[in-house]
Amino acid sequence: MHGQNGIGKGTAGLRLGLQMGLQVHGGRVDLAASLYPSAPKPWIDLSTGINPVPWPVGPIPLVRYQRLPLASEIAEMSAAAAKAYGLPANARMLPVPGSELAIRLLPRMIGPGRVGILAPTYGSHALAWREAGADVHELAGLPDPDQDDCKTLIVVNPNNPDGRVIARAELATFALKWTASGRRLIVDEAFADVRPELSMLALPELPVGTMVLRSLGKFFGLAGLRVGFVVASEPDATAWRQLLGDWPVSGPACEIATAALRDTNWIAATRTRLAADRKRLDGLLGDAGLRLLGGADLFRLFEAPDARDLLDHFACAEILVRGFAGTPRHYRFGLPADEAAWRRLEAACATLM
Amino acid sequence: MHGQNGIGKGTAGLRLGLQMGLQVHGGRVDLAASLYPSAPKPWIDLSTGINPVPWPVGPIPLVRYQRLPLASEIAEMSAAAAKAYGLPANARMLPVPGSELAIRLLPRMIGPGRVGILAPTYGSHALAWREAGADVHELAGLPDPDQDDCKTLIVVNPNNPDGRVIARAELATFALKWTASGRRLIVDEAFADVRPELSMLALPELPVGTMVLRSLGKFFGLAGLRVGFVVASEPDATAWRQLLGDWPVSGPACEIATAALRDTNWIAATRTRLAADRKRLDGLLGDAGLRLLGGADLFRLFEAPDARDLLDHFACAEILVRGFAGTPRHYRFGLPADEAAWRRLEAACATLM
Numbered sequence: 001m002h003g004q005n006g007i008g009k010g011t012a013g014l015r016l017g018l019q020m021g022l023q024v025h026g027g028r029v030d031l032a033a034s035l036y037p038s039a040p041k042p043w044i045d046l047s048t049g050i051n052p053v054p055w056p057v058g059p060i061p062l063v064r065y066q067r068l069p070l071a072s073e074i075a076e077m078s079a080a081a082a083k084a085y086g087l088p089a090n091a092r093m094l095p096v097p098g099s100e101l102a103i104r105l106l107p108r109m110i111g112p113g114r115v116g117i118l119a120p121t122y123g124s125h126a127l128a129w130r131e132a133g134a135d136v137h138e139l140a141g142l143p144d145p146d147q148d149d150c151k152t153l154i155v156v157n158p159n160n161p162d163g164r165v166i167a168r169a170e171l172a173t174f175a176l177k178w179t180a181s182g183r184r185l186i187v188d189e190a191f192a193d194v195r196p197e198l199s200m201l202a203l204p205e206l207p208v209g210t211m212v213l214r215s216l217g218k219f220f221g222l223a224g225l226r227v228g229f230v231v232a233s234e235p236d237a238t239a240w241r242q243l244l245g246d247w248p249v250s251g252p253a254c255e256i257a258t259a260a261l262r263d264t265n266w267i268a269a270t271r272t273r274l275a276a277d278r279k280r281l282d283g284l285l286g287d288a289g290l291r292l293l294g295g296a297d298l299f300r301l302f303e304a305p306d307a308r309d310l311l312d313h314f315a316c317a318e319i320l321v322r323g324f325a326g327t328p329r330h331y332r333f334g335l336p337a338d339e340a341a342w343r344r345l346e347a348a349c350a351t352l353m
Numbered sequence: 354m355h356g357q358n359g360i361g362k363g364t365a366g367l368r369l370g371l372q373m374g375l376q377v378h379g380g381r382v383d384l385a386a387s388l389y390p391s392a393p394k395p396w397i398d399l400s401t402g403i404n405p406v407p408w409p410v411g412p413i414p415l416v417r418y419q420r421l422p423l424a425s426e427i428a429e430m431s432a433a434a435a436k437a438y439g440l441p442a443n444a445r446m447l448p449v450p451g452s453e454l455a456i457r458l459l460p461r462m463i464g465p466g467r468v469g470i471l472a473p474t475y476g477s478h479a480l481a482w483r484e485a486g487a488d489v490h491e492l493a494g495l496p497d498p499d500q501d502d503c504k505t506l507i508v509v510n511p512n513n514p515d516g517r518v519i520a521r522a523e524l525a526t527f528a529l530k531w532t533a534s535g536r537r538l539i540v541d542e543a544f545a546d547v548r549p550e551l552s553m554l555a556l557p558e559l560p561v562g563t564m565v566l567r568s569l570g571k572f573f574g575l576a577g578l579r580v581g582f583v584v585a586s587e588p589d590a591t592a593w594r595q596l597l598g599d600w601p602v603s604g605p606a607c608e609i610a611t612a613a614l615r616d617t618n619w620i621a622a623t624r625t626r627l628a629a630d631r632k633r634l635d636g637l638l639g640d641a642g643l644r645l646l647g648g649a650d651l652f653r654l655f656e657a658p659d660a661r662d663l664l665d666h667f668a669c670a671e672i673l674v675r676g677f678a679g680t681p682r683h684y685r686f687g688l689p690a691d692e693a694a695w696r697r698l699e700a701a702c703a704t705l706m
């Protein structure tokens with residue numbers, strides 16, 4: 001098979017490159033291709049939690065590129081997001097050019113200090129706070145709100161990569177206590193589209209000091225669009241508004257996001273499809289001897305049965321999966337896009353046995 | 354004529370609305386249309402300095418919306434910008450999702466304090482610093498670098514709206530002295546595409562502490578795309594890189610910007626066309642009794658011969674021009690897009706006489 005050329009390239013240097021580059025963030029197919037140059041393209045990228053069947057983007061009128069997005073267009077997009085996600089009565093829906101930028105700006109908005117992060121989770125949170133000079137504490141679960149001295153707490157719900165969830169009612173009760181003394185709670189709901197019953201945005205009131213992050217990248221499969229939302233109450237909402245200005249996203253992105261968020265039929269059909277594909281993935285990898293640790297309907301975390309390097313195994317079949325530097329037997333798999341991709345994944349799994 | 358319906362609507366309340374909304378920033382055609390509801394569309398928007406004939410955007414492959422922009426794609430776009438604009442040997446070309454966001458982030462990067470701004474100029478600079486709590490001082494010209502106690506100085510070159518320019522050699526000499534004591538110099542070159550001989554980016558070395566802003570919105574006519582660049586040397590370059598992350602612009606924007614910046618034939622032809630159109634605009638408005646105060650090839654600033662409200666006059670002809678709250682007889686005009694727009698502008702000028 002083609003991949004055996006790649007195995008021959010799997011020297012210590014390449015493995016180091018994989019560890020350095022491919023265990024930090026998913027989606028680095030260009031890096032994978034450079035490390036496995038003899039592998040025939042196209043690569044199948046299962047290294048992200050991005051829906052591989054995106055909302056179908058149509059042609060964009062040239063005027064959207066030409067002129068600044070109108071205030072009315074930004075307002076319509078925010079209203080579409082509020083309708084799709086929910087919006088507490090005291091909160092505002094604030095568009096951002098990708099939730100990643102919001103993650104990086106948070107330490108600048110709040111100021112560094114002691115921050116708690118429910119770990120393990122998406123690495124950008126800790127990175128952004130450390131780069132801003134904050135004292136980052138990784139926590140295994142919600143801290144005691146009466147005792148913990150963190151100024152800010154970050155919770156990804158449902159969590160990436162392990163799918164850990166905190167029920168809405170539990171998190172809402174915690175949020176009220178946590179923020180009562182002026183502390184901030186950041187709830188990253190990047191994958192909540194597939195678990196809407198968890199979202200804080202269905203609360204009638206958002207506890208002041210709580211900020212919720214949403215992303216169009218994952219569920220809608222539009223990671224390249226760089227559109228997300230911060231939901232916050234005052235005074236944080238005004239601070240975000242001032243920081244991001246009148247044109248927080250591009251004109252084309254505004255048009256696409258508005259239409260995608262309003263497409264209730266697509267949203268419902270996609271939730272159903274993702275749930276079915278997730279079950280198929282669990283079955284396939286379970287049959288191949290991997291043990292399911294958790295996940296959401298957009299990604300699944302598995303433990304390998306032995307110390308074999310599965311990042312290398314699948315890369316040799318031109319399939320990029322996600323490894324984790326700290327837990328070498330853990331692998332995260334996204335969903336294949338189509339039957340051809342499923343068949344290649346099945347073939348790569350067959351050689352694992 | 355149609356516009357006379359609009360004149361009838363020109364009550365005190367509408368004039369207040371115009372002053373509040375249309376003298377703050379150009380491009381608010383939606384606001385103008387709401388204030389002049391009986392005016393037939395389409396409005397001609399001359400209220401901005403945006404090239405009305407944009408670089409011709411073609412279809413975007415769906416994959417650019419789907420996946421995150423690759424590191425190699427971001428690097429190619431930055432290299433294309435460096436080739437088009439120039440890049441000092443010690444500086445980095447850092448993409449930003451619109452130079453407006455860079456303007457708003459600057460006080461967060463540098464920290465507030467006493468900031469000098471060469472005035473009058475683009476209003477977002479002063480607004481961003483004031484909102485961040487800085488002490489803003491408007492200056493009529495470059496301060497004495499030995500005496501001024503500002504921590505940061507902001508220069509727009511060529512300046513908007515009056516076209517004031519500072520020669521590159523003069524600004525470079527000043528920059529070396531100004532930044533020697535650790536102060537920052539921000540040079541906003543949003544309109545330097547039509548005056549490349551002014552740009553600091555042709556310097557072999559950028560004085561450390563100098564940051565240059567560029568925009569794809571104006572010259573390329575792609576304001577809706579939200580792509581700009583910050584050029585900085587270390588340590589500022591790393592600080593920007595950390596703040597903006599691996600995906601500072603969207604995938605489609607990255608593809609479009611790369612192709613536009615590489616299109617040397619379009620760039621040369623556009624410089625020639627803008628210069629010719631600018632001369633035509635000067636002639637037309639001069640013949641109508643307006644006095645040219647200055648400008649660049651993308652916009653011209655005129656003084657009205659009397660106290661008549663020209664914002665209202667042109668709005669009644671469905672032409673949006675830019676007024677300024679502090680100098681009510683000053684009006685900025687952008688360039689008409691095509692012969693039909695030129696004819697409507699000529700007709701509106703004829704009724705001025």
